[in-house]
Amino acid sequence: MTSPAPALSRVLGGPMGRHARPTGTWFRPAPFAFLTLTVSWLIVMVRQVPCRSSSDQYLPWMCYSDIPILYYWRGLKDGLVPFLQTDLEYPVLTGAFMEFCRRLVVFLGGKSEPGLSSDEVAHATNLFFGINAVLLFVLMGVLIWAHLRMSRPWDALMIAASPAILTAGLVNWDALVLAMTGLAILAWSRRKPFWAGFWLGLGIAAKLYPLLLLVPLTVLCLRSSRFKALALAYLGTAASWVAVNLPVYLAAPEGWLNFWTFNADRGGDLGSIWYALSLIGIDIESVSRLEAALMVAGTIAICALLLLAPRRPRFAQGAFLIVTLFLVVNKVYSPQYVLWLLPLLVLARPRWTDWIAFSIAETAYFAAVWGHLDNQLSNGAGDHRLYVLAILVRIGVQLWICGRVVRDMFDPRRDIVRAGGLDDPDGGVLDEAPDAAWVTRLTRGLAAT
Template identity: 40%
Template sequence: MPPARGDWVDPTTDDPVVTALSEGVGGPVGTRAGRHPWWTPVRVVLALTAICLSLGMWQKTNCYEDTWQDGDARYSHMCYSDLPYLYTGRGFAELSWPYSDDAQTRARYEVMEYPVGIAYWAYGAAWVTHWLNGSPDLESRYGQSVGEMSATDSVHREMRIFVAVNAIGFAVLALLAAWFLSGVNPRRPWDAAAFALSPALLLTGLVNWDLVAVVCVAGALWAWARGRPLLTGVLIGLGTAAKLYPLFLLGGVLIICLRRRRPRDLGLVTLGAAGAWVLANLPAYLSGPAEWKVFWTFNSERGADLGSVWLVVQQALERTGDPFSFAPHTINVGSWLFFGVWCVGVLLLGLASPSTPRLAQLGFLVVAGFLLVNKVYSPQYVLWLLPLAVLARPRWRDLVIWQAGEVLYFAAVWWYLGNFLAPGGGGDSGFYWVAILVRMAAELWLVAMVVRDILLPRHDPVRAAALEPQLRTIRSKAVAV
């Protein structure tokens, strides 16, 4: 049963930042305040999400107008996106199946280096793009080089349509994710507003296909809160088929099931996740096993890349005058070792805490640990944490601190790639290193707040709000006496 209107936790009385901001419009809501008959919190959150995504599309306008052909503008205007480049670079302009083992296709195009969920989405978007562009004849394209074909006006038009089709699809995914998040705790639908108004969502939502996994994570949190372990597992499995990180939610489920002695739920979640992942990967694997493996080999052979602390250390050591480079194997072993230790710490924290932590809290901690030591930390990876963070620590102060670090890094990475931060004397940009470290520090701040909430549940806003109705009953009885 959904809570009565009066039982919603209002952010103007629950969150100190919102309380302070509300003074400009009359102050916190009173006990006798009326409720709008149509604008429920969930509908407001959905409207805010739509506005945020619209602004995100507008932010990419400069690049969209010149089809991402201006190499400087994509960095100076911070409107870069992978989508148009992969449309031509991975064969979608010719409607090539991402896992085709056709020799001619593989001679012209690299294999899609993303998990199958993203490859399927991109392939479907390419079909819609060709249909919207009048289903152009592809025979003439086969006789051109990829470079010549990519430079034609018809393909440029398709690139813009492809981005627009994806943008509309992402908007639907973001709205669905916001709906899921607003329903995880029926008494706290306003917590999802931090997702809807996120600068990270606005700036990075169109950089890549990460929202495909984000909606699965939000759905898994919703399903777990509704007591549906099998559906939780299915959504985790589908999310893992799009990005690896949703798999880490199983660690949080394990801790909760150990605490509550619910082995059946753990089994159902694991079964659902494994089954959904296998079924999602089966078409790709059967059509091209070698192409299916590219995602795994590509990531294992990758070196220190953008946003990673490994890149900072590597470039800093290179400044000493001796050529230095971490071997991919060294980074793989080091990052997984650090991540393994981090996971053990989360396990011990979850088992030793005074009360059972929430799935969003545990999931946030595990995913944050993975990102902090990963060998690549792309700007859009902030979306991985977003649905977990807004529920793990629903306090605007801490979320603003964290996302301020993300916004700084978002600007710095494009300026770095555009060589706008390059020192006059040459060499690597120290400011970019600072941006990476500030981003990590802001994330660690939020990690520390979540850890405190787990160790000291009285600081957890969700648990405090859950106790409020009981406290009101006790106070009313005391007054009656």
């Protein structure tokens, strides 16, 4: 199963003639993608209504969101500024986004100061959530726009129609990093490496995982001797990240460090393989060290695959593999992390069979985590097998898709993106780039053995 374009073409009157021009709304994916996203976002906002008037956020509505919770518990309701006056477990750009929304609350008539009544706090909290919902929708629109401008625009529908939007779209502020990462990949595909780095640096300043994309980018640029483009990407990344982080670090170094110490000190948490093992009685000591060791070993293996594959893999394939590795070995898998993988899956392997399997596994896990937190899966008896099974199935499907991506890398005839003789249409300077001489000698030597 591939792009929906052929099916839509049949519904709307069959394929175009040889001399026809693809004009008009019906021949463009953008209206369908944005309409689908809008409907999905309206549904996810309606799903939040019960949680605005009830404390039952886990079951049956499964409408939990960090947004109003952290507005209250991190002191934004009292007017405290993230990092400067209150600790925050997020990087700087996410904190800045939260502060911007808090100021919008005040601008729109809400109150954010100490000593407020419960009604005033409730009104400001709901206003804060509404403002975030609107802005995050705009950011999701930026992500869809970026994918519409890539080589396979119809695949943007796979993002807009994903159940992940319906389930996890408003759990946290992840639409911010998704937009920044989407713009980075788009800029790279347009052969603008500095701007790709610029957006990537902002993404890293919002959530840490976009940093991982530099790994496949580095290996593939070294393989094809694209040193100037790589240097410009690194320069853009460093420039934007430092520009955002340095002022906060200078003003409040302890507040800035809180994100790093929080993640370094935590143990195995919800959704992780480490948490699943602990639930069945297997306690792992020094989880952080083992996680780091597996991450290093896995990264080396992925770099070797990218370097030694007979034909240079596509950038999106490497990006999907490295982010999946991180999420599989990470100490936590929050429900919204599915959104990190979704755009990369669509770029790496845009097949509906993979999308369906991915969606089923992730949706099942989304339901399971709330059942686990609400003590419904175990019926209060401490039996966590269903939740552990949901974790293992989710990880198993992610690894299964990774295996299919690796198979495409070593047998490009299976790669739908490369159909028709294409190389890496969203690879920017990597597209049609020949291997460096030393790589050619290395791959030939390995093939000979």
